[in-house]
Amino acid sequence: MAQDVFSRLDLNLLKVLLILYQEQNMGKASERLFVTQPAVSQMLKKLRQHFDDPLFIKNKTGLIPTSYTENLIARIEPLMDSLSAELSEAESFSPELVHETIKLSVAPHLLRFLSAKLYLCLKSIAPKLQLEITSWDEKTREKLLKGEIHLGVNLTLENTPKELMQTELAEDQLTAYIRSGHPLDNGSTSHTLKELSQFEFASLIVPDWNAQQPLLEKLLILQGLPAIVGFRSSSTACILDVVQQTDLIYPASIFIVTEELQGLKAFQLKLEQQALSSDINAYYHQRNQRNPLTRWLIEHIQVLLAEAIGGAGSAI
Numbered sequence: 001m002a003q004d005v006f007s008r009l010d011l012n013l014l015k016v017l018l019i020l021y022q023e024q025n026m027g028k029a030s031e032r033l034f035v036t037q038p039a040v041s042q043m044l045k046k047l048r049q050h051f052d053d054p055l056f057i058k059n060k061t062g063l064i065p066t067s068y069t070e071n072l073i074a075r076i077e078p079l080m081d082s083l084s085a086e087l088s089e090a091e092s093f094s095p096e097l098v099h100e101t102i103k104l105s106v107a108p109h110l111l112r113f114l115s116a117k118l119y120l121c122l123k124s125i126a127p128k129l130q131l132e133i134t135s136w137d138e139k140t141r142e143k144l145l146k147g148e149i150h151l152g153v154n155l156t157l158e159n160t161p162k163e164l165m166q167t168e169l170a171e172d173q174l175t176a177y178i179r180s181g182h183p184l185d186n187g188s189t190s191h192t193l194k195e196l197s198q199f200e201f202a203s204l205i206v207p208d209w210n211a212q213q214p215l216l217e218k219l220l221i222l223q224g225l226p227a228i229v230g231f232r233s234s235s236t237a238c239i240l241d242v243v244q245q246t247d248l249i250y251p252a253s254i255f256i257v258t259e260e261l262q263g264l265k266a267f268q269l270k271l272e273q274q275a276l277s278s279d280i281n282a283y284y285h286q287r288n289q290r291n292p293l294t295r296w297l298i299e300h301i302q303v304l305l306a307e308a309i310g311g312a313g314s315a316i
Contacts, residue, residue, distance in 0.1 A: 015033075095296060112236065114305075118301065147285060157208050171280070174268070200249070
């Protein structure tokens with residue numbers, strides 16, 4: 001008779017196996033499990049005995065999973081994610097009882113606009129929560145996959161891992177900002193790409209989205225128009241400071257705080273009379289797609305962005 005592998009296994013060890021696979025480092029795994037490294041070593045020993053396989057091979061940088069481990073993780077990870085989601089949904093969700101640190105990663109052009117609004121909104125409903133918001137960077141996708149960040153907010157990304165889900169939050173209207181007195185400051189509420197191509201422009205570096213090439217540069221080149229990037233920075237404050245003192249054009253988001261618009265004029269960008277836009281999405285691990293906390297965060301961000309669009313539409 002075949003051995004009953006499942007009934008003899010301590011299911012808690014499957015979580016250890018999964019985290020070891022994700023981290024491939026004994027020290028990092030012990031931190032996530034809140035146990036000591038010797039304790040993790042003992043659990044790995046039990047796993048090896050149970051599956052009759054080394055599971056991981058040590059090297060200079062950490063642990064390398066065996067082919068057996070690769071195949072095993074491919075089978076059990078979706079099941080564990082599903083179980084986690086079902087258990088989370090089974091529990092009633094009461095925002096006022098949320099007593100944890102919620103970690104978000106937000107694209108830099110939305111960081112200042114969203115941070116205070118979201119904090120005040122969530123804190124009024126869940127007074128015990130702690131909110132931690134960082135700027136989206138090159139490691140954000142990895143942190144989302146590892147569960148180190150609850151939710152990410154960015155424009156539509158390419159080559160997103162299949163484990164990352166996305167939900168549309170709002171449609172961002174590509175808006176250009178210029179200083180008062182700029183040659184294009186003629187009272188018009190919109191300008192074409194051809195008109196913009198006469199000037200240099202500034203570009204905000206958004207990791208994972210336009211780090212290699214600004215969106216406006218791509219659009220201008222596709223139209224056979226000159227594209228001259230005069231200034232790039234990962235800081236909106238730096239860009240706005242330069243724009244206020246030069247004839248640079250800053251194509252950016254409609255979501256910008258009022259204080260940053262001092263001395264600046266805004267107008268929509270159009271291509272063949274059509275306003276240019278891009279989706280803003282929430283990104284989260286597939287294990288959290290039915291998690292009530294994730295849904296709660298998404299709903300409130302959607303409301304804040306929708307309210308802002310309503311107000312900004314009449315201002316441009």
